[in-house]
Amino acid sequence: MVTPSYIAQQLINALNIGSIYALVAIGLTVVYGILRLINFAHGDMMTIGAYVALTAVTALAMPAVAALLVAMLVVSALGVLIERLAYRPLRGAPEVAMLITSLAISSLIENGATMTLTAQPRPVRLAAELTQRVNALGLSFAVMDVLIIVLAVGLMIALTLFVRRTTLGIAMRACSENVRITQLMGINVNRVIAVAFAISAGLAAAAGVLWTGKFGIVDPFTGFLPGLKAFVAAVIGGIGNIPGAMLGGYLLGFAEVFFVAFMPPEVSGYRDAFVFVLLLVVLLVRPTGLLGAHEVNRA
Amino acid sequence: MKRLMPLVSIAVVMGLASLAQSALNDYYQRILAVIAINVILAVSLNLTNGYSGDFSLGHAAFMAIGAYTSAILTLPVRTKAVVLPDLPPWLSQVELPFILAPLISGGLAALVAFIVGLPVLRLRGHYLAVATLGLMVIVQVIALNWQPFTRGARGINGLPPFTTVLWAYGWMLITIAVIWRIVHSSFGRAMMAVREDELAAACRGVPIFRTRLLAFVCGAFFASIAGALWAHLITAITPSSFSFLITFNVVAMVVIGGSGSITGSVIGAVLMTLLPELLRRLETALAIGGQPLYGLSQIVIALMMLGVMLFRPQGLMGRRELPEVLALIGTGSTTHSPHVNTTSEKTA
Amino acid sequence: MLSVQNLHVYYGHIHALKGISLEINAGEIVALIGSNGAGKTTTLATLSGLLRPREGHIHFEGRDLTRLPVYQIVQLGIVHCPEGRQVFTRLSVTENLRLAASHRTDHTNVARDLEHVHHLFPILAKRRNQPAGTLSGGEQQMLAIGRAIMSRPRLLLLDEPSLGLAPMIVEMIFGVIASLRRDGVTILLVEQNAYRALQLADRAYVMETGHIKASGPSRALADDPAVKAAYLGG
Numbered sequence: 001m002v003t004p005s006y007i008a009q010q011l012i013n014a015l016n017i018g019s020i021y022a023l024v025a026i027g028l029t030v031v032y033g034i035l036r037l038i039n040f041a042h043g044d045m046m047t048i049g050a051y052v053a054l055t056a057v058t059a060l061a062m063p064a065v066a067a068l069l070v071a072m073l074v075v076s077a078l079g080v081l082i083e084r085l086a087y088r089p090l091r092g093a094p095e096v097a098m099l100i101t102s103l104a105i106s107s108l109i110e111n112g113a114t115m116t117l118t119a120q121p122r123p124v125r126l127a128a129e130l131t132q133r134v135n136a137l138g139l140s141f142a143v144m145d146v147l148i149i150v151l152a153v154g155l156m157i158a159l160t161l162f163v164r165r166t167t168l169g170i171a172m173r174a175c176s177e178n179v180r181i182t183q184l185m186g187i188n189v190n191r192v193i194a195v196a197f198a199i200s201a202g203l204a205a206a207a208g209v210l211w212t213g214k215f216g217i218v219d220p221f222t223g224f225l226p227g228l229k230a231f232v233a234a235v236i237g238g239i240g241n242i243p244g245a246m247l248g249g250y251l252l253g254f255a256e257v258f259f260v261a262f263m264p265p266e267v268s269g270y271r272d273a274f275v276f277v278l279l280l281v282v283l284l285v286r287p288t289g290l291l292g293a294h295e296v297n298r299a
Numbered sequence: 300m301k302r303l304m305p306l307v308s309i310a311v312v313m314g315l316a317s318l319a320q321s322a323l324n325d326y327y328q329r330i331l332a333v334i335a336i337n338v339i340l341a342v343s344l345n346l347t348n349g350y351s352g353d354f355s356l357g358h359a360a361f362m363a364i365g366a367y368t369s370a371i372l373t374l375p376v377r378t379k380a381v382v383l384p385d386l387p388p389w390l391s392q393v394e395l396p397f398i399l400a401p402l403i404s405g406g407l408a409a410l411v412a413f414i415v416g417l418p419v420l421r422l423r424g425h426y427l428a429v430a431t432l433g434l435m436v437i438v439q440v441i442a443l444n445w446q447p448f449t450r451g452a453r454g455i456n457g458l459p460p461f462t463t464v465l466w467a468y469g470w471m472l473i474t475i476a477v478i479w480r481i482v483h484s485s486f487g488r489a490m491m492a493v494r495e496d497e498l499a500a501a502c503r504g505v506p507i508f509r510t511r512l513l514a515f516v517c518g519a520f521f522a523s524i525a526g527a528l529w530a531h532l533i534t535a536i537t538p539s540s541f542s543f544l545i546t547f548n549v550v551a552m553v554v555i556g557g558s559g560s561i562t563g564s565v566i567g568a569v570l571m572t573l574l575p576e577l578l579r580r581l582e583t584a585l586a587i588g589g590q591p592l593y594g595l596s597q598i599v600i601a602l603m604m605l606g607v608m609l610f611r612p613q614g615l616m617g618r619r620e621l622p623e624v625l626a627l628i629g630t631g632s633t634t635h636s637p638h639v640n641t642t643s644e645k646t647a
Numbered sequence: 648m649l650s651v652q653n654l655h656v657y658y659g660h661i662h663a664l665k666g667i668s669l670e671i672n673a674g675e676i677v678a679l680i681g682s683n684g685a686g687k688t689t690t691l692a693t694l695s696g697l698l699r700p701r702e703g704h705i706h707f708e709g710r711d712l713t714r715l716p717v718y719q720i721v722q723l724g725i726v727h728c729p730e731g732r733q734v735f736t737r738l739s740v741t742e743n744l745r746l747a748a749s750h751r752t753d754h755t756n757v758a759r760d761l762e763h764v765h766h767l768f769p770i771l772a773k774r775r776n777q778p779a780g781t782l783s784g785g786e787q788q789m790l791a792i793g794r795a796i797m798s799r800p801r802l803l804l805l806d807e808p809s810l811g812l813a814p815m816i817v818e819m820i821f822g823v824i825a826s827l828r829r830d831g832v833t834i835l836l837v838e839q840n841a842y843r844a845l846q847l848a849d850r851a852y853v854m855e856t857g858h859i860k861a862s863g864p865s866r867a868l869a870d871d872p873a874v875k876a877a878y879l880g881g
Contacts, residue, residue, distance in 0.1 A: 038425050089609055096354050097608050099425055100554055104604040107547055111594035111601065119593065167749040170742050174735045180697060181733045186721030186750035186798055224543070228436070231429050266444075273440035276433030283430065284418035 002262070008139050010261040016145055016214060018253020019152030023207035024230035025237065025245035026159065027200030033176030033240035034196055037087065037098045041106040042204055043227015048109065049075045049205025050212040050222060051117065054124055064127060068151070068209045072202040079201025080194050088190070106224075113220035121219040124212045148210045155206060156246055159199065163242060172196055176240055225272065229256075232279040238292020247290060252278075304622075309472055316468040328464050332532050334572045335467035336525045339474045341552040341564035341571075343521035346478055347427075348550070349558035350487065351514035352494030353420065357431030358549045360438040361408040361519045363541035365526030367442060368404035370455045370536060373397060378457060385447035397461040401470070401527040408523030409516045416515045421508060427515070435543065442538035454537030462532035470528060474521050479561055481517065490514055494559075544597070548575075551600050555607050557614030562621040567614070575600065648673040648833055649694070649725075649802055654703035656686075656693050663689045665857040666703070671802065676824070676834045678844035678865065680878055681854035687837040688730055690854070691804045694835070695727035696720045707802070722750050724801030730810070730837075732787040734794070736780030740771055743779050743790055747797040757797070764793040767823055785816035792823060802833045809840055821847060841878040845869045853878070 024046065031039050049071040056067035086105060090097045130144045163169035171192045174182045183189050204223075211226060212218040233252040237244025256275055260268045282289065319331055340358055347355040372395045374382065379391050395403070411434070419430040442449045449455065481487050489510045492500035501507055530536050548571060556567025578596035585592050607614060616624075649671040656664040664686050671677050679687045692698045694705060696717040705712040712720055721727075735743055744764060748757045765772035768789040774782060779790055788808060795803055805824065809817040817840075824847065828834060838844035845851055845865040853861040853874055861874060868874050 036425075038429060040428075086605060086609075093608075093612060095425060096348075096352075097612055099354060099428060100550070101605060101608045103547060103550065104601040104608070107597055107601040108605070111597040114594035115592050115598065167745065170738060170746050171749065173738060173742075174746055177735045177737055178733065181729065181735070182746075183697070183717035184695060184721065184727050184729060185747045185794070186718050186726075187746070188716070188718045225436070228429070228432060232433070235426075235429075269444040270440055273437040276430075276437050279433050280415065280418055280430060283422060283426065287418075287422050287426075 005139065006261075009141070010257055012139075012141050012145050012149075013261075014254040014257035015250070016148045016253070017257055018250035019149050020207045020211050020214075020226065020249075021230050021233045021252050022246045022249025023152050023155060023203045023210075024226060025233040025249045026156070026242055027203045028227075028230055029234045029237075029239055029242060029245040030172070030176075030196050031200050032234070034172070034179065034193055035087070035098065036095050037102065038231065039200070040099070040102040040227075041082070041109060042102075042200070042230070043223035043225070044106050044109040045075050045079060045201045045204035046208030046211060046223030046226060047113065047218065047220060048078065049208035050124070050218040051113070052205070053209040054122065054212070054218060064130060064213075068206060071205045071209050075205035075208075076198040076202035079197040082201075083194060083197040088193075110220045110224070117220065119220055121217045124216050124218055126213055126216075130213070144213055148214060151206070151210065155203060159203070159242070162199075168192065168195055229272075229275055232275055232282075235279060235287075235289055236282050238289030241289070241291045244289055244291035305476075312468055312472060313465070316464045320464040329532065330572070330576065331464050332462055332467040332528075334569055335464075335471040336528050336532070337549070337552060337568040337572050338471050338565050339521055339525040339528070340549045341556065341568040342474055342478050342561055343518045343525070344549050345553050345558065345561065345564045346481070346490075346514045346518040347511075348553055349560070349564070350482055350494060351490040351511045352497075353511055353515065354425055354428045355431045355515060355518060356428050356543075356546050356550065357412070357415070357434050357519065358522045359541040359543065359545040360431065360435040361412065361522035362526030362529065362545065363435075363438045363442060363536075363538075364408045364411060365401065365404040365523030366530035366536045366541070367449060367455070368407050368523070369400040369527035370458050370530050371448060372400040372403060373459055373461070373531070374455070374457075375459070382455060382457065383447065383450065387447075390448075397459075397466070397531065401524045404527045405520040405523045408526075409520040412516045412519030413512065416512045420511045420515060432543070432546075435541070435546065439538050439541065442541075449538070452538060454535060454540070456535035458531055458534040458536070460531060460534050462528045467528055467532070470524060474524070475561060475565070478517070478521070482561065486510070486513070491559075547597075548600065551604050553614075554604055555614055557616035557618065559618040560614070560616040560620055562619070562624070563614055563616030566616065571600065648708060649835075650706045651694070652704045652706075654690070654693060654700045654705070656689055656698055656700050658689075663857055664693065664700070667854075667857075667859055669852055669859065669862070671833060671835055673833055674828070674831065675850060676828055676836060676848045678841075678848035678851040679835060679837045679854060680841040680844055680851055681860075682878070683839075684856070685854040686857045687854055688806055691727060691729075691806050691835070691837060694804055695725060697727075718750065721798060724799070725804065726795045726798040726800035726802070727804040728791050728795040728806060728808070730806035732784070732791045734779040734782070734787050734790045737778055739776050740779055740782070740790060741775045743794055744771075744797050747794040748799070751799060753799075756799070760797055760799065764796050767796075767826075768793055785812050788812060788816070788820060792820065796827070800832050802835065803827065804835050804837075806837045807839060808836075809838065809843065817843075841874075842869075845879075 024042065028039060028042050031037055052074045053067040053071040056062040056070045057064060062070065082105060086101050087098055090101060126144060130147065131142055133140050133142055163173060171182060171187050172195065174185070175189060175192050179189055208223055212222060229252065230249065233248035234245045236251055237246070237248025252275065255278065256271060259274050260271050320328060344355065344358050347353045371383070371390060372393055376392060376394050379386060415430060415434055419427050443451055489505045492503070492505050493507050493510055497507060552567035552571040553564055555571065557563030575596040578599055582592045582595045651667060651669045654664050654667040667690060679690060681687055689698065693700055696712065696715060700713055707723055707725060738746065744761060748760065751757055770786055771789055771793055774786065779787065782790060792808065808820050808824070812820070821843065824834060824836070836844055836848060845868060848865045850863065851865050851868050852859050853868065861868060861871065869879065
């Protein structure tokens, strides 16, 4: 059963899931780095992204890649709007106020989608050229599998360049060290935070489109679990650290896929439990994560 | 007179509960019992989220532990042989009375909380939020997969309907009394010191980690008892009974009622039980084009929470308790509660 | 240039500044001295907009600053170089400097200022690609001042630039402060080392528990027996 091609298939699978977790984890980590907010509504940005793309494809007959871009743009704008209306008024309030707000926003989105779109899962059908299988290097894989990896890696490279090279990107990293001092550099921190939310939500939307493309289904709660798992990925990599989120995403993707692939069937059903036990272990052994800077206890 | 007040109110509540139990129909009895269970949940969650300044989202998980444990322990031996035939003998031969089962469930949940709290509570408070949400997923997955004990997705039904209005209100009073005592003890003052200023508390020799851990463990104990009560009220449990929705609604009760006020949690629990009950009727009544508006009641709750965070972050009660409010009304004065400079009231 | 009237600032319930008034004229170095907790750092933080006064006004060239966001105050030319250096440790030296100039649109001058910073502090040029967290304390202070220069200050608020530094580096920093004044930068200097501050400054204000206790030309204050006893070690 454990043939080389089976292992290769699992590798592709792990790269797929890992890429998506990485995209979601980046968004969590960027916002956490600046605002110390664990954004519980982050997974829901995936859901909305998936619905927007689905609508763009089915109702407007857009090609898949265009739909992906539209979804990213719409959800980015939504992320900025949510920040403006719900989080900015809480600047300076206790951290927990923003956390509660993000829970409420998550509930608002999930139930809003339930009310307007019903909880009925919708099929996501990909164009034939995306599902067709390719045989290369002795491997067989779907075009979509490769596309997920290429798109995710492309987005991560673009983000890395943005964060390293542009002034706004440098300002974002500065903010995650110290928002007060960043202001003293003559930087409009509100604008930086808005950009962080736009990037965060946009990447989540992309992840949501890829996720639903892979699994072929979307419902109002699609993003909940991957959003939560992406937090585990961010913690593994060191929360607040962008390369850490990417690393954590891939590590988690591999751990999860290989857990299912190589554990006996009566154990593999515990996949999701395994992920969160992993979180507890990381928090116990290395709470700052693999690449994380030291964070003072509840400072 | 003042010292008799608690005893009098206990007598009044229990009297009313037994009256309700004999006079009201099943539907209203069930709502009354649910209110009491929600009060237990909200008051116990308040211990971590309101008093020690951490943020737990673990109540659904602890409820599930309580519900399943109590179900397995109280199911009649003969039923068990049919429903859960693969239980190990030391469990399949057990049939505990309803006074013992919730206590054991509570102990088990407290143990789990201890194990989770040990690594997580050394970190910033909001890591607890994610870790406890993770715990919820872990518990759900176990309930879904551990066939011999839980019957997986089918769940366990036909539980003995032990939970009456009297049982529910009895446990509710015990919970309130115990947590009231905790909060007003030196341990409670230690918790509040940790919430207000951890560094200062540490300097004064408050054992911070132990204090936060104890608050979390106590909260889990009572959440588990609430889960057991709920299981024997509904008489059927499945893994999906204990979803994030439950946790979210309990958080809403605490936040809306006022984090750090037991009275607030009670008010929040009553409000957040009755309001969705009314709204759920509206969901079907307002059916637009034959489509019921499912989700409407949760949307209203979420909007209320957003409103509270923006306009009244201390919740309805702030950190005041009923006796203080009564005293205020009595003297007609508007002095603040005796708790020292509360952060939320400053921003008000 | 800067005029402050009757400033009251609170931290929660603590009344930190109790009616501060002061004036700074263009081209001056003004020192703010006083013991720990007197309110010196609070004063600077209020001038740069990090803290908001509950009462009182701050006018910079006739413009009221009390409602402006911090970044706009910086763009008017009030640059605050905070206590404890506060460089971004995970950003490189160059990124720190670049960030401080990011609001400027005079790109040719930015390039010239960068050269000037490298000229004043050659070590920063050498370490340009290193994370600022790997610099020594003295180097971080140089970076902090370099960063302030990159923001093109007209009024520079300097908080404890010599704190915890080796004597040689203190000399160097004070030399740079003097040269900044020659370049036309007005400076408000907060210093523990009152002796050095009074040497360098034209005028000074003495603060005590949220009040201004004395003010005047540096020389006069340095000779004042009360100031001498309290801050200059007799």
